[in-house]
Amino acid sequence: MILPAFGLVMFMPPVIGLFVSERTLFGVPSIVVYVFGAWAALIAIAALINRRLSGPNWSRPDGERPP
Amino acid sequence: MTRTVEFALGASLAYVVLLFAVAYIGDRRARQGHVGWLQSSVVYTLSISIYCTSWTFYGAVGSAVRNGLEFATIYLGPTLVFVGWWLLLRKLVRIGRTQRITSIADLISSRFGKSEVLGALVTVIAVAAATPYIALQLKAVTTSYQVIAGLPLDETDFRAGFWLAVCMAVFTILFGTRNVDANERHHGVVAAIALEALVKLCALVAVGVFVVFGLFDGPGDLFAHAPPGYLQTEDIFGPRWVTLVVLSAAAIVCLPRQFQVIVVENVNERHLSTASWLFPAYLFVSCLFILPIAVSGMTVMPAGSDPDMFVLTIPLMAGKEGLALLAFLGGFSSATSMIIVSSIAVSTMVSNHIVAPLALRLSHGRVRVSGDVRSLLLVTRRIVIAAIILFGFLYFRVSGQSDALASIGLIAFVGVAQVLPSLIGGLFWPQANRRGALWGLCAGFVLWMYTLALPSLESDWPITARMMAAGPFGLGLLRPEALFGLEGFDPLVHATFWSLLANVTLFILGSLSRDPRPLEWVQASQFVDVFRGGATVATGEAARFRRTATSEELFILAQRILGTEQAQEFFDAAARRQGVNRGLPRPTEDLMADLERRLAGSVGGASARAMMAQVVGGEVVSIDELVSIADETARIMRYSQALERKSAELETTARQLREANERLREIDRQKDDFLGQVSHEVRTPMTAIRSFSEILRTSNDLESAQARRFVTIIHEESIRLTRLLDVILDLRVVEKGEIPIVLEPVDPDALLDVAAETCEGLRGTAPVRIRRLGRAGGGRVEADPDRLRQVFINLLSNAVRHNDKDMVDITIDSRVADGVFEAVIADNGPGVLDEHRERVFSLFSATWTREGQKGAGLGLAISRGIMRRMGGDLTLLDGAPGQGAKFRVTLPTTTEDPPP
Numbered sequence: 004m005i006l007p008a009f010g011l012v013m014f015m016p017p018v019i020g021l022f023v024s025e026r027t028l029f030g031v032p033s034i035v036v037y038v039f040g041a042w043a044a045l046i047a048i049a050a051l052i053n054r055r056l057s058g059p060n061w062s063r064p065d066g067e068r069p070p
Numbered sequence: 071m072t073r074t075v076e077f078a079l080g081a082s083l084a085y086v087v088l089l090f091a092v093a094y095i096g097d098r099r100a101r102q103g104h105v106g107w108l109q110s111s112v113v114y115t116l117s118i119s120i121y122c123t124s125w126t127f128y129g130a131v132g133s134a135v136r137n138g139l140e141f142a143t144i145y146l147g148p149t150l151v152f153v154g155w156w157l158l159l160r161k162l163v164r165i166g167r168t169q170r171i172t173s174i175a176d177l178i179s180s181r182f183g184k185s186e187v188l189g190a191l192v193t194v195i196a197v198a199a200a201t202p203y204i205a206l207q208l209k210a211v212t213t214s215y216q217v218i219a220g221l222p223l224d225e226t227d228f229r230a231g232f233w234l235a236v237c238m239a240v241f242t243i244l245f246g247t248r249n250v251d252a253n254e255r256h257h258g259v260v261a262a263i264a265l266e267a268l269v270k271l272c273a274l275v276a277v278g279v280f281v282v283f284g285l286f287d288g289p290g291d292l293f294a295h296a297p298p299g300y301l302q303t304e305d306i307f308g309p310r311w312v313t314l315v316v317l318s319a320a321a322i323v324c325l326p327r328q329f330q331v332i333v334v335e336n337v338n339e340r341h342l343s344t345a346s347w348l349f350p351a352y353l354f355v356s357c358l359f360i361l362p363i364a365v366s367g368m369t370v371m372p373a374g375s376d377p378d379m380f381v382l383t384i385p386l387m388a389g390k391e392g393l394a395l396l397a398f399l400g401g402f403s404s405a406t407s408m409i410i411v412s413s414i415a416v417s418t419m420v421s422n423h424i425v426a427p428l429a430l431r432l433s434h435g436r437v438r439v440s441g442d443v444r445s446l447l448l449v450t451r452r453i454v455i456a457a458i459i460l461f462g463f464l465y466f467r468v469s470g471q472s473d474a475l476a477s478i479g480l481i482a483f484v485g486v487a488q489v490l491p492s493l494i495g496g497l498f499w500p501q502a503n504r505r506g507a508l509w510g511l512c513a514g515f516v517l518w519m520y521t522l523a524l525p526s527l528e529s530d531w532p533i534t535a536r537m538m539a540a541g542p543f544g545l546g547l548l549r550p551e552a553l554f555g556l557e558g559f560d561p562l563v564h565a566t567f568w569s570l571l572a573n574v575t576l577f578i579l580g581s582l583s584r585d586p587r588p589l590e591w592v593q594a595s596q597f598v599d600v601f602r603g604g605a606t607v608a609t610g611e612a613a614r615f616r617r618t619a620t621s622e623e624l625f626i627l628a629q630r631i632l633g634t635e636q637a638q639e640f641f642d643a644a645a646r647r648q649g650v651n652r653g654l655p656r657p658t659e660d661l662m663a664d665l666e667r668r669l670a671g672s673v674g675g676a677s678a679r680a681m682m683a684q685v686v687g688g689e690v691v692s693i694d695e696l697v698s699i700a701d702e703t704a705r706i707m708r709y710s711q712a713l714e715r716k717s718a719e720l721e722t723t724a725r726q727l728r729e730a731n732e733r734l735r736e737i738d739r740q741k742d743d744f745l746g747q748v749s750h751e752v753r754t755p756m757t758a759i760r761s762f763s764e765i766l767r768t769s770n771d772l773e774s775a776q777a778r779r780f781v782t783i784i785h786e787e788s789i790r791l792t793r794l795l796d797v798i799l800d801l802r803v804v805e806k807g808e809i810p811i812v813l814e815p816v817d818p819d820a821l822l823d824v825a826a827e828t829c830e831g832l833r834g835t836a837p838v839r840i841r842r843l844g845r846a847g848g849g850r851v852e853a854d855p856d857r858l859r860q861v862f863i864n865l866l867s868n869a870v871r872h873n874d875k876d877m878v879d880i881t882i883d884s885r886v887a888d889g890v891f892e893a894v895i896a897d898n899g900p901g902v903l904d905e906h907r908e909r910v911f912s913l914f915s916a917t918w919t920r921e922g923q924k925g926a927g928l929g930l931a932i933s934r935g936i937m938r939r940m941g942g943d944l945t946l947l948d949g950a951p952g953q954g955a956k957f958r959v960t961l962p963t964t965t966e967d968p969p970p
Contacts, residue, residue, distance in 0.1 A: 010149070010150045010153060010154075032293060034139065039357075039358065042146070042149065042354055043354060045350065046351045046354060048153075049153040049350065050351075053344060
């Protein structure tokens with residue numbers, strides 16, 4: 004629930020503006036590393052949450068055809 | 071024609087054939103019931119990725135060249151929506167399934183009272199946004215074809231675009247309009263676009279990897295070649311950045327084709343949870359290589375080359391024709407899949423929300439034939455698909471040379487974003503109503519056309535150029551790109567701001583300006599509360615409409631829309647549910663509601679309702695019924711918890727009151743018993759005293775011996791009376807805790823022995839035998855010896871007195887354990903009945919003593935009071951009835967020696 008809000012803050016000014024600098028990581032500009040790093044982190048967390056959710060306590064909606 | 075051209079043509083033809091084959095196989099497998107992999111969550115996720123059109127495939131690199139990281143916003147918005155799927159998407163999908171929603175226009179129209187006008191309006195917006203978008207795809211394919219074929223770019227070759235349009239129209243008509251029930255899944259289409267999603271991802275990644283590791287020496291080397299200052303500016307993270315993230319987030323839900331694949335084609339809500347991370351991951355991988363390709367394009371390619379075609383031109387430049395072909399197919403895939411799904415979605419909307427209502431009005435009173443509506447809808451959809459694609463082509467033909475197409479993608483985003491306020495408001499705000507949605511949509515649509523779509527035509531239309539500069543009729547305040555003097559903003563930000571502001575404001579004002587109509591209330595409660603038993607509300611709601619129709623009429627209606635076969639199936643199933651063996655089912659409200667939902671899956675909610683209304687005649691929802699709906703859904707939800715809590719409290723209080731009342735009754739009864747007992751006890755000696763004193767007073771001739779005897783009796787009786795009163799007095803003293811008790815270390819065994827000796831002489835009719843079993847062995851307790859002895863004697867005398875046996879047998883057992891002295895006195899008498907166990911210790915326990923009439927029933931109560939005052943206790947042990955009573959005396963031991 005908190006994930007999109009967290010992502011919103013991370014990708015919105017002014018937070019994202021903090022990472023614009025001359026510095027580089029392995030030759031890649033820091034802003035690029037930040038954007039893609041945060042993005043990947045968001046996906047990873049969503050995947051983890053999904054794994055936890057799809058445990059046994061997931062209730063099947065009615066009328067669902069078995070896969 | 072060069073070899074490359076032939077090869078490219080051949081490859082794309084082969085690819086199209088492959089698509090047809092995949093779609094055909096997918097469709098056939100689904101028909102045979104082998105849905106298997108077609109319904110997996112991976113296929114679902116891949117089909118969502120039609121979000122990445124050729125605009126992504128080619129345009130993102132161009133955008134990255136021009137504006138650096140800005141291209142990422144288009145993918146960050148959807149990422150945020152998907153990782154937060156629990157909030158919005160889940161509700162959308164659930165509603166789509168329960169209400170058999172066919173398109174986003176259907177959703178909006180169903181939510182706001184099944185309004186035909188709203189459905190038509192959303193459809194118009196969708197068509198206005200989709201047509202240029204399709205043109206953009208055709209342009210991309212044409213340009214890319216020219217690039218790979220080595221044709222000069224100055225002259226646009228429209229043939230490729232035309233044949234592509236024809237191919238796509240045929241494909242879509244073949245596989246997209248097989249069934250009139252738009253809510254059913256297009257398995258063939260989904261299979262084909264899933265394949266295309268894979269192709270475009272592979273192509274992009276392949277080009278990216280080639281660029282990073284083939285042309286350059288890893289990412290570090292690549293970014294070292296970037297132009298100075300590239301990616302170093304903070305400027306892009308301004309209002310435009312925010313706007314783009316918001317727009318793309320809106321687009322992933324509101325674009326007709328996205329709604330189609332996310333909501334309509336969804337078969338299982340669980341797939342959504344997989345897509346919540348898999349789809350962002352797909353976007354992530356797609357974007358990973360955009361920047362490297364852009365950077366390398368700026369470095370390697372000659373100045374002035376089109377950055378939108380870098381994906382294609384870089385491999386060509388490097389002489390990798392195979393890779394270039396793969397890239398071409400990737401772009402081709404992204405264009406075709408978008409065209410296919412867009413035209414399906416838009417055709418459904420047009421046929422359900424524009425053609426069907428019109429046809430209904432026109433055909434009023436004509437002969438109705440089985441399946442006529444069905445065939446009308448199917449034909450309409452086919453025509454609309456062809457028309458939309460054709461329009462796209464014409465648009466491309468007309469404006470093909472201008473650069474206007476490049477910004478079409480974003481313009482379309484702003485257009486469909488106008489649906490967002492009504493959508494969100496409709497899902498979460500029960501008060502939202504039709505008027506608000508209508509006002510908001512109209513205002514947003516008009517402002518969008520005026521501030522964004524119109525300026526985009528600037529170069530083609532001379533009037534617009536003048537209007538742009540000076541405003542309509544010379545009114546500078548109304549200039550499309552600086553409305554009300556708001557200048558200095560990017561046109562996109564400007565348009566988004568004004569259109570959405572007006573949209574949201576009017577939506578809210580319109581919704582507040584009047585109360586929702588009955589039908590709007592019903593639909594609102596079903597949409598907003600879909601997770602809180604929306605289904606039960608639905609059945610409850612059905613019973614509130616007063617509708618009458620015969621089964622025959624309903625059956626004819628179903629036949630017209632569903633076709634004979636399916637209508638028969640539906641009615642057979644309904645009849646089975648009702649337990650009707652032969653013929654048509656009874657026209658119950660449930661049947662009508664079911665049928666309407668089923669029809670809505672084909673023609674959309676508004677049309678289904680209108681058709682039902684034609685057959686079943688007037689339906690009325692009275693205000694009273696409406697109030698009760700509102701009551702049941704809203705109020706009960708809100709107050710049920712509070713009520714539950716209250717009733718639990720009341721229950722507890724009532725129970726406590728009942729218990730207290732019971733206790734009071736019991737005490738009252740004891741008091742009555744006691745009074746009766748006491749007056750009896752007092753009365754007996756008093757009678758004796760009175761009668762003897764009367765004899766003494768009246769007879770003067772009594773012998774002195776006899777008089778002395780009488781006086782003795784009077785004396786004895788008064789002593790007995792005094793003793794009785796003493797006991798009662800004693801009892802009151804114990805009750806108040808005022809018995810003087812002097813504690814000193816004593817040997818309890820010795821006191822037991824004394825008490826036993828005293829009671830040996832108490833024999834009445836039966837002989838008494840007292841046996842000592844265990845002994846405490848010199849343990850000392852802190853006690854008042856006189857009082858303790860009194861307790862023992864009381865217990866022993868009770869045992870003797872309340873005994874009905876010929877031989878009274880009493881055992882005394884004492885011991886010290888864990889610092890506690892314990893003495894158990896047991897007899898062989900009748901014991902204590904279970905119901906009296908609690909009462910024997912209460913004051914005035916007359917019942918227990920009444921039979922023998924040997925006391926006021928105060929002994930045990932006083933004894934227990936004494937024991938407790940000394941820090942010990944007196945309890946009645948459990949025992950089988952008839953086995954005699956067992957009393958236990960406990961006292962804490964002490965180590966002090968008794969006084970000498």
